[in-house]
Amino acid sequence: MPIDHLQKIARAPDIDTLRGFFLDAMKGQGFENAFYTARFLAALPSQSRHHQDVLITNIPKTMQQEMLRPRAGRTPQWAEWVDRNDGTISFRDLRRTIEAVGASRPPEFEIARHHGLGAVQVVSLRGQVMRWTGAVLLNPRLGATPEELDALWRERGREAVLICRVAHLRLATIPRNSGQPLLTPRQREVLEWRSAGKTVGEIATIIGVTPATVEKHMRLAREALGAQTTAQAILRAHVAHELFPRVMHSQPLT
Structure with a gap:
């Protein structure tokens, strides 16, 4: 079991570090080429949308654009399979499945x-993770045969899938709101209390302002997050890591 690789991935502090650990782990399992793509599914305001898609790969860009990206508005067949299925499948078996139903072979x-x-x-x-979807493509080496892949997958497939899942879980929990905060401290405070079930009157008493002031901060928070309701604002603030920000400790708790 690749415990060292899993520990590094689980503790990766940012996406760039995760990228290096993941690709090293895949090479350690015998897969020289890896393509990992993930997408966050919830609709976020435009200010935070640039963090929705993540790509980790060592495949040259020319190959990515020609082989792995949509062509003429058409989603690659492997991506369509991932949207509908769990588990794993080889390109060879996926091609056979497509041909078995009489469909034309995708280019x-x-x-x-x-x-x-x-x-x-x-x-x-x-x-694997709520509101996240993802897929990994693994290749032993350029020019490898399907038979080589089959043999390697029988030997290392379970470990490879586990590494993929741990990396996906870690990716979903890495803070991605590295830009300017969307909310002011007071807007964040009232949304946090509202998410805890407090009424407007109770929040006003807790933070020492009038109910009208609480309503104003909630309205401004909704506008900042592009939300129609306070409940929607709480969800968007949460997924943008605006609520209950994590406190980073220089020393682990003992």
């Missing part, structure tokens, strides 16, 4: 083979 399989990436295992991360 990405031939393009992948042309680039030496015909032997690829797809790992679906659908449903």
Whole structure:
């Protein structure tokens, strides 16, 4: 079991560090080429939308654009499979499944083979983390055969899937709101108390202001977050890591 790799991934403080640990872990399992894509599904205000999609890969950009990205508005077949299925599947088996129902073979399989990436295992991360979806494509080496992939997957597949899942879980919990805060301290405070079930009158008493002032701060918070209701504002503030900010300790608790 790749305990050292899992520990590093689970403790990664940021996405760049996670990227290095994940790719090293995959190489340690025999997969020289990896493509990990994740997307946050909740609708966020435009100020925080730039953190929704994450890509971790060591596959050259030319290959990514030609083989792994949508072409002419069409989603790659492996991405469609991930949206509907859990577990794992190889490009070879996915191609056979498509051909078995009489559908035409998608061009990405031939393009992948042309680039030496015909032997690829797809790992679906659908449903692993609430409001997050993701997938990992793994290849032993450029030019590897499907038979080589099968043998390696039988030996290392369980560990590889576990690494993918731990990385996905860690990604979902890494703070991504590194820009300017969307809320003022007072707006954050009233939303935190409201999320705890306090009424406007109770919040006013707790923080020492009038109910009208509490209503004003909640209205401004809704506007800042692009929310129609206070409940929606609380959700958006939470997923943007604006509520109950984590306190970072220089020393671990003992």
